[in-house]
Amino acid sequence: xxxxxxxxxxxxxxxxxxxxxxxxxxxxxxxxxxxxxxxxxxxxxxxxxxxxxxxxxxxxxxxxxxxxxxxxxxxxxxxxxxxxxxxxxxxxxxxxxxxxxxxxxxxxxxxxxxxxxxxxxxxxxxxxxxxxxxxxxxxxxxxxxxxxxxxxxxxxxxxxxxxxxxxxxxxxxxxxxxxxxxxxxxxxxxxxxxxxxxxxxxxxxxxxxxxxxxxxxxxxxxxxxxxx
Numbered sequence: 031x032x033x034x035x036x037x038x039x040x041x042x043x044x045x046x047x048x049x050x051x052x053x054x055x056x057x058x059x060x061x062x063x064x065x066x067x068x069x070x071x072x073x074x075x076x077x078x079x080x081x082x083x084x085x086x087x088x089x090x091x092x093x094x095x096x097x098x099x100x101x102x103x104x105x106x107x108x109x110x111x112x113x114x115x116x117x118x119x120x121x122x123x124x125x126x127x128x129x130x131x132x133x134x135x136x137x138x139x140x141x142x143x144x145x146x147x148x149x150x151x152x153x154x155x156x157x158x159x160x161x162x163x164x165x166x167x168x169x170x171x172x173x174x175x176x177x178x179x180x181x182x183x184x185x186x187x188x189x190x191x192x193x194x195x196x197x198x199x200x201x202x203x204x205x206x207x208x209x210x211x212x213x214x215x216x217x218x219x220x221x222x223x224x225x226x227x228x229x230x231x232x233x234x235x236x237x238x239x240x241x242x243x244x245x246x247x248x249x250x251x252x253x254x255x256x257x258x
Contacts, residue, residue: 032104037139040108041065042075043086046097047105055094103170110166111138113159114149116196120160121153127160127211128202161202162193162212162250178253181246183218183228189251190215201248208239210249 032040045064049056061072076095079087086101097105115134119125125133141149150156150168157173159165164173176192183189191214194205205211209232219238220229226243 032107035104039075039079039086040104040139042079043097043101043105044108044112046087046095047102047109050094050096053094055090055096057094061095106166106170106172108138110168110170111141111146113163113165114146114153114156115141116159116161117153117156117165118149126203127196127206128199130160131196131199158193158212159196160212161196162191163196176250176252178251179247180216180228180230180241180249180251181226181243183251183253184221185218187218187253188215188233189218189253191249192252193250195248198248201245205245205249209235209237210239210245215254216251 035043042061042065045061046056049060049064053060058069058072058076061067061076062069065072076087076089079085079101080089080095084100085098086104087095088098089095112134115137116127116130119130119133120127147168157165162175164175166172178189180189180191191210191212193212194202194210196202215233216230217233218228218230221227222229226246228241228246229238230241231238
């Protein structure tokens with residue numbers, strides 16, 4: 031079925047998947063903001079997607095939209111293309127991690143399934159992209175991922191960065207400069223009730239950083255120990 035879909039439809043399915051994962055259902059306004067289109071355009075596309083055979087979305091007025099089983103499979107396939115491309119661009123072609131997202135957005139629609147499999151094989155069938163987001167497997171299953179934001183940690187907790195949000199290239203470049211990338215281990219040394227800043231130490235480099243909520247809300251970690 032996917033060969034019959036336009037790039038715009040694929041973008042909608044991917045956006046609905048991501049938003050519904052975070053918010054339960056994707057609203058018209060959230061989709062309009064993410065895709066940079068008008069709410070009227072979103073409404074028209076949702077109607078179109080709900081009338082396909084089989085339907086790709088389930089829409090309930092005033093409650094937003096979620097993907098059907100068919101729509102979710104297509105979204106996960108596109109997401110697999112996207113995240114494999116991000117890792118290939120970063121690991122094999124040397125792209126900085128803040129630049130791979132836009133390149134992958136352009137390429138995800140046009141690569142064949144054979145090319146996707148060759149990329150996966152060349153990379154050793156990875157489970158995560160450069161930002162730590164899970165890559166759907168060939169049978170479209172998602173590896174588990176951390177949902178605990180660094181923002182939630184408090185003094186004495188020790189954690190490993192698992193992923194960071196990839197929506198802001200400038201923030202990604204800044205995190206790279208600070209050394210805040212997946213698999214880096216941190217210890218929280220302090221928390222400020224006044225401004226919600228965290229003081230953290232990077233374990234290997236012994237570097238101490240003071241991080242505000244704009245950063246700590248974008249970093250997701252696995253807590254590995256609490257220092258007594």
